Amino acid sequence: MVLKRLRKVLQGFVEKVERVVQKAAEKATTKTISEKDVDEFLQDLLMELIESDVAFETAEKLVEELRKRLVGLQVPRGADTRKILEGKVHEALVELLKTGWRHIDLVSEAKEKCRRGEPLVIVFLGVNGVGKTTTIAKFAYMFKKAGLTPVIAAADTFRAGAQEQLRLHAERVGAVFVGGRYGADPASVAYDAIQMAKSRGYCVVLVDTAGRMHTDIDLMEELRKIVRVAKPDYKVLVVDALTGNDAVEQAKFFDEAVGVDFVVLTKFDADAKGGTAISVVDAIKKPILFLGVGQRYEDLEPMEPEKLVAKLLS
Numbered sequence: 659m660v661l662k663r664l665r666k667v668l669q670g671f672v673e674k675v676e677r678v679v680q681k682a683a684e685k686a687t688t689k690t691i692s693e694k695d696v697d698e699f700l701q702d703l704l705m706e707l708i709e710s711d712v713a714f715e716t717a718e719k720l721v722e723e724l725r726k727r728l729v730g731l732q733v734p735r736g737a738d739t740r741k742i743l744e745g746k747v748h749e750a751l752v753e754l755l756k757t758g759w760r761h762i763d764l765v766s767e768a769k770e771k772c773r774r775g776e777p778l779v780i781v782f783l784g785v786n787g788v789g790k791t792t793t794i795a796k797f798a799y800m801f802k803k804a805g806l807t808p809v810i811a812a813a814d815t816f817r818a819g820a821q822e823q824l825r826l827h828a829e830r831v832g833a834v835f836v837g838g839r840y841g842a843d844p845a846s847v848a849y850d851a852i853q854m855a856k857s858r859g860y861c862v863v864l865v866d867t868a869g870r871m872h873t874d875i876d877l878m879e880e881l882r883k884i885v886r887v888a889k890p891d892y893k894v895l896v897v898d899a900l901t902g903n904d905a906v907e908q909a910k911f912f913d914e915a916v917g918v919d920f921v922v923l924t925k926f927d928a929d930a931k932g933g934t935a936i937s938v939v940d941a942i943k944k945p946i947l948f949l950g951v952g953q954r955y956e957d958l959e960p961m962e963p964e965k966l967v968a969k970l971l972s
């Protein structure tokens with residue numbers, strides 16, 4: 659009995675010693691990342707993010723969040739601290755870009771809806787000149803290539819030339835064009851296109867909207883009406899990758915006005931560093947699913963978070 663108790667006490671003692679030895683060994687093989695290491699690193703990172711077109715506020719916020727994660731981190735002694743910190747930044751940015759992100763198969767969704775006698779309706783939003791019209795043409799091309807003839811609804815009855823531009827794209831990719839005269843109600847153009855798609859069995863309707871300055875109250879009201887009438891499956895915000903700081907304002911405004919489902923980031927080929935992607939996702943917590951990478955119809959790619967972050971930090 660006494661022996662048994664003694665053995666138990668001894669065993670506890672041995673375990674305690676083992677724990678102390680293990681901790682000491684760990685201490686000898688690891689080091690703690692200090693506030694000083696992190697401060698220097700994050701100062702450089704802040705500059706790098708801003709130079710890569712991340713909006714200033716977003717960059718500052720990111721850096722603060724990273725500081726919390728990094729100070730006090732245990733890393734192997736002798737390891738390259740900077741490399742480890744860079745790895746952590748890469749991880750954090752990829753995590754951010756994966757907010758709500760998924761592989762989306764619009765063609766399968768369109769086919770599925772079509773079987774139920776309904777077209778897949780996508781409304782495109784964005785300010786002037788971001789590449790909305792070109793993006794719609796690229797989507798139309800994608801559907802056409804997959805064997806679905808899309809209907810393009812030119813619900814931009816505001817800008818001179820918008821109808822002609824889209825009609826030309828529709829002809830080139832083999833899509834059906836539904837337009838309206840200048841000044842006509844854009845919601846009715848969208849409605850007509852959807853009715854036409856339903857009655858003739860087209861599986862997709864792509865709705866263009868006037869490229870509005872997000873400060874224009876009347877145009878935003880008009881946009882809400884288009885969305886109310888069209889009841890789209892997706893509201894897609896088109897953002898120019900070269901926009902920088904203003905992209906945050908645009909994204910927030912459209913998201914608050916009508917709700918954005920996902921974003922297409924255009925002109926990614928034109929020396930874009932990728933920072934706009936970070937700012938937009940951080941601002942509205944909606945994913946960027948596609949990148950526009952050129953002016954040709956086939957220049958539309960799925961966004962890959964790892965690839966984009968690698969480019970951003972290169």
Ligand SMILES: Nc1nc2c(ncn2[C@@H]2O[C@H](COP(=O)(O)OP(=O)(O)OP(=O)(O)O)[C@@H](O)[C@H]2O)c(=O)[nH]1
Binds near residue numbers: 950953
């Ligand atoms: N390099 C490059 N250029 C693009 C891309 N997407 C669009 N563009 C170009 O950007 C310019 C503006 O594109 P549009 O599609 O007319 O822009 P929009 O947003 O429809 O313009 P509004 O109708 O005025 O609102 C055109 O010269 C396009 O060829 C892209 O991914 N890469």
